[in-house]
Amino acid sequence: MPDTNEKFGRSSVFYDTFERRGAEEKSTHYCPGCGHGTVQKMIAAAIEEFGIQDRTIFLSPVGCSVFAYYYFDTGNIQCSHGRSPAVATGVRRTLRDAVIIGYQGDGDLAGIGLAEIIHAASRGENYSVFFINNAIYGMTGGQMAPTTLLGQRTLTSPNGRDQFNDGRPIGMAELISVLPAPVYVERCSLSTPKQVLKTRLAVRKALRYQIERKGFSFVEILSPCPTNWGMTPIQARTWVTEHLETVFKLGRLKDYDEDVPVPADPVLHPIDDQQMLTLLTAGGIPTVKTSVEKRPSRSFKIGGFGGQGVLSAGELMAACALSEGYRVSWLPSYGPEMRGGSANASVICSDDPIGSPVVDTPDVLLAMNGPALDAFEHTVAPGGVILVNSSVVNQKTRRTDVSYYAVPATEMAKEAQLISAANVVMVSACLAVTGFLSIQTLRESIPRVLRKKAFLERNLGLVDATITYLQQQEII
Amino acid sequence: MNYVEVHCDECKGCAVCVSSCPHGCLEIGDSLNAKGYPYVRFIKQMRCSACGLCFTVCPEPAALSVYTSKEE
Structure with a gap:
């Protein structure tokens, strides 16, 4: 209608469409009646009102609101679970004018990252935390959280939360407010609607x-979670009033005191290149050879299962190449399992700057186990090298256009009573058969990469054993 | 004239706006939107004061827009 003004409408701080669930999507991924949308609209409105959109950095957490970065047209960082206060600290120390929203x-906040928030609050980091308390873990299906009420039934407290078994709910606002540094806690x-308007002011x-x-x-x-509480959105709001608010009392627990001076600016000053070099090479500077002529680049893929030292084999290779003056990238890839999952590392060594650390067609493949050979053998560049750990890998490669070598790395490592060093055998063999980097460089690099220094001699012994084996087999 | 515009495909039918409107201007209708939710309808336009409570409590960024008469 031409004679009307839009008084309340979509904030320009939100993207026009939320592409995560398809083009032209305009609604959020939240369940009907969820509190997240309501709070995020208030935050967006406040950002718009203060005119700070261009310097706002919104820190998405892990949880239902993990996808907030699809909604806020601001700077965004999606933080590891509970680590948003640590990220905020880092951003604050580097960007003086950023407006940081945790x-x-x-x-x-109260479970996974309790330590982070306490320390950030205790340091009085200059940023704003919005803590959405719905008394459960929402995204994972409604498990008991530190804020779950006594007697509240959840997925993991089916008989209701018990104070002796599970502890009592934590009042985070009270906890934060007793620290000296925070200026405002509410x-x-x-x-x-009345409480919503008060929230907007806060x-x-x-x-x-x-x-x-x-x-x-x-x-x-x-904030209500109708889905996990098993209620309608209206019932959930009534439940907030009748239960949550009786345990978690509303109100301002702490407010800025005009008489207290504003704390000093915590921004760290940038350091120059020389200072950075001193800082980074505190453990000693590796001898770096420089070459006049450009050498060909090499890319490596090392695959195996987690625990075989796949990633550290890559690290060792990278350290050697660094010593010989190459530019190097090392890109690990692994699953959530600590042991037994599959892992691989991509290493690129080049005299030119490396654009992407991704290795699609490796010149050299080190297959520490069978699945790694299956997964990567077809990717090896024609004329490349495939080196397998024949203690574990029974099959041969189907490729005929590559050089193929087999070394019983695990058995050799076992003989040296250092089964975890099969990766050193593989790297030694790789360098010996390709001649890409010198064995002497490898010997010098091992002490820099090795974490358990007590095993240094045995590791160096394995390098020699590998060379001897290759000579006996007339491979080199 | 004050009025509330409903973008029916963005409404999830939670009815929080219906329960928040001080003048009873909103109700959940019978028909379903493209996502399969029943959506809110603006009724009783004469009573709307454009207070914006429905917009403020609504969890969706733009399911509702509230318009008010231009000042003379």
Whole structure:
């Protein structure tokens, strides 16, 4: 209608469309009646009002709100679980004018990352934390969180939370407010329109204090989770009033005191190249040979299962190449398993700057186990080298256009009573058959890469044993 | 004239706006939107004061827009 103004509408701080679930998508991924959307709209409105969109960095947590970076057209960092305060600290120390928004749920903030938030608050980091408390872990299906109420039934407290078994709910706002450094701590709620409006004021205040460089602000927001609570959105809001608010009392626990001076600016000053060099080479500078003529680049793929030293084999290779004056990239790839999962490392050595560390067609493949050979043998560049750990790998390669070598790396390592050093055998053999880097460089590099120094002699012994083996087999 | 515009495909039918409107201007209709949710309808336009509570409590960025008369 031409005679009307839009008084309330979509904030320009949100992207026009949320592409995660397809082009032209305009609604969030949140369940109907979720509190996240309501809070994020308030934050967006406040960012717009203060005109800080271009210098805002929104820290997405892990949890249902992990995808906030699909919504906020600001700077975004998606933090590891619970580590948002550490990220905020880093951003604050490097970007003086950034407006940092830490957005965390109760699983993320009060559970996984409790230590981080306490210390960031205690340091009085100048940023604003919005703590969404719905008394459960939402994204993973409604498990008990540190904030779960006594008697509350969740997936992991099917008989209700028991104070002796599970402890009592943690009041994060109270906990933060007793620290000396935070300037503003308030607990709000989304239970009723009145409380929502109060929350909106608190969100604005927390951001305003940060812009004025006053220090750390913490706003806890009691928020409904209709899906995991098994309620309608309206019932969930009533439950917030009747249960959450009776345990977690609403109100301002701490506010900025005009008489207290604003803390000093914590931004670190950049250091120059010489200082950086001194810092990075505190453990000694490796001897670096430089060459006049450009040498050909080489790319390596090392594959095996986790625990075989796949990643450290790559590291060792990279350290050797660095010593010989190459530019090097090392890209590890591994699953969540500590042992037994598959792992691989990509290493590129070049005299030119390396654009991407990804190795699609390696010149050399070190296959520490059968699956690694299966996965990567077809990717090896024609004329390349495939080296397998024949103690573990029974099959031969199907490739006819590459050089193929087999070394019983695991058996040799076992003989040297250092089974974890099969990777050293593989790297030694690789360097010996390709002649790409010198064995002397390898000997010098092992002490720099090796973490257990007590095994140094045995590792060096394995280098010699490998050379002897290759000579006996008339491979070299 | 004040009014609330509903972008029905962005509404998830949670009805939080319906329960928040001080003048009873909103209700959940019977039909379903493209995502399969029943969506909110704006009724009783004469009573809307453009207070914006429905927009403020709504979890979606732009399921609702609130318009107000231009000042003379």
